[in-house]
Amino acid sequence: MTSPVRTLVVDDSATMRSMLTAALNADPGIKVVGVAPEPHTARQMMRELDPDVVTLDVEMPGMDGLSFLEKIMRLRPTPVVMCSSLTTRAAEVTIEALRLGAVDFVAKPTGVDDDMARVTAELCAKVKAAARSNIRQRRGATPPGPVSAGGGAFPEDRVIAMGSSTGGVDALFSILPRLPKDAPPVLVVQHMPPTFSSNLARQLDETCAMKVVEAHDCAPLAHGTVYIAPGGAHHMVLSGKMVRLIDGQRVSGHHPSVDMLFRSVAPLGRKAVGVILTGMGEDGAAGLLAMRKQGARTLGQDEESCVVYGMPRAANELGAVERELSLSAMPMAIIGACRSK
Incomplete structure (x- = not known):
């Protein structure tokens, strides 16, 4: 039998930590092994618990999600699923998080029943996929500029x-x-x-x-x-x-x-x-x-x-x-x- 995906939930909102933990623990293939309200606590818990996957809030006090993500990918590469609101600012940060090495993201639930069901299914699927992901192949150097096109103009119909x-x-x-x-x-x-x-x-x-x-x-x-x-x-x-x-x-x-x-x-x-x-x-x-x-x-x-x-x-x-x-x-x-x- 495959062991459950051991997951650490990091979010500054106690309500959101509770919602995410309940959603993840409802899936028998996932086990929440810890929750943390901010990155400094999360960093210590990662050392102690060695989770398979981390769910990470985009914006938190003390150290923002991007700074913490960069440290994770540099010092202790671990699959990360970002939890983001649907605001324009959160979307900008989330795209940058995916460039830094986050495997995926989910939009935070609003608390409405049908939305919660959607987020639960999506979150569980993405956490389990993240546990199987190939994160250590990511994030090489910034790609160089355009390759040489050569050969004149491209065909117009391509x-x-x-x-x-x-x-x-x-x-x-x-x-x-x-x-x-x-x-x-x-x-x-x-x-x-x-x-x-x-x-x-x-x-x-x-x-x-x-x-x-x-x-x-x-x-x-x-x-x-x-x-x-x-x-x-x-x-x-x-x-x-x-x-x-x-x-x-x-x-x-x-x-x-x-x-x-x-x-x-x-x-x-x-x-x-x-x-x-x-x-x-x-x-x-x-x-x-x-x-x-x-x-x-x-x-x-x-x-x-x-x-x-x-x-x-x-x-x-x-x-x-x-x-x-x-x-x-x-x-x-x-x-x-x-x-x-």
């Missing part, structure tokens, strides 16, 4: 579609800044709520040669632009030469869905490049297979460089992945695929 989930923020910050400013349009689905997707787009835009925007309905495709799917109740798809946001049920459990994006790009055939990155579950596997069957080039992140080798594994097992690559090799492979005949 489109890059990219999907990611758990660990994906870090992966996107490793890949997108290395694409040249005139690269073909890139459509990205990263699983996250609305406020977080807009902050992700803004922070990526500050680091990329390409322009990075949160997509809006009927946005025209343009070379040199990355379109981040908005979180929420819509799917982002390609329709002709426009980005569309469409209503619909969750697909593969998600809004937006990588499968929906990939299936919409599949009719482009060899003009498209599909990229599936680290993440839990199977979203994107079937869509990437549809792309490959139509002649698209399809790339998957390899197990060693993934935080969670879930989505790429599912795609690879379906036969959807033409080549598996490390995160560091992915930018050049994407550029090469865009230039292939």
